[in-house]
Amino acid sequence: xxxxxxxxxxxxxxGVCLVEDSPHRTIHMFNHLEYDRxxxxxxxxxxxxxxxxxxxxxxxxxxxPPRNSWRSHxxxxxxxxxxxxxxxxxxxxxxxxxxPTSALIxxxxxx
Numbered sequence: 001x002x003x004x005x006x007x008x009x010x011x012x013x014x015g016v017c018l019v020e021d022s023p024h025r026t027i028h029m030f031n032h033l034e035y036d037r038x039x040x041x042x043x044x045x046x047x048x049x050x051x052x053x054x055x056x057x058x059x060x061x062x063x064x065p066p067r068n069s070w071r072s073h074x075x076x077x078x079x080x081x082x083x084x085x086x087x088x089x090x091x092x093x094x095x096x097x098x099x100p101t102s103a104l105i106x107x108x109x110x111x
Contacts, residue, residue, distance in 0.1 A: 005019055019104055033074035037065070038066065041066050
């Protein structure tokens with residue numbers, strides 16, 4: 001059944017990351033790109049997780065401080081998201097919500 005959902009980003013390791021729901025004009029993020037370098041380490045230690053976060057600690061050693069290798073990608077994603085909102089919000093505020101304006105769907109793409 002087609003519910004109008006489109007996966008925009010995923011990986012074999014992390015699964016689905018970003019999904020567009022065109023009929024409801026929403027985007028859903030399933031990862032935490034807003035995390036600081038040590039946030040996941042704090043959660044790992046607090047929860048006593050048995051699963052070490054993949055490729056998070058150098059050499060998979062939780063005694064080593066993690067590197068924040070995702071910061072530039074997070075900034076790019078959030079910058080693009082703000083730009084998408086700016087570019088697709090009509091100047092006539094009464095038109096908001098009446099017609100899909102998503103620049104995420106390009107000519108020839110299926111929602």
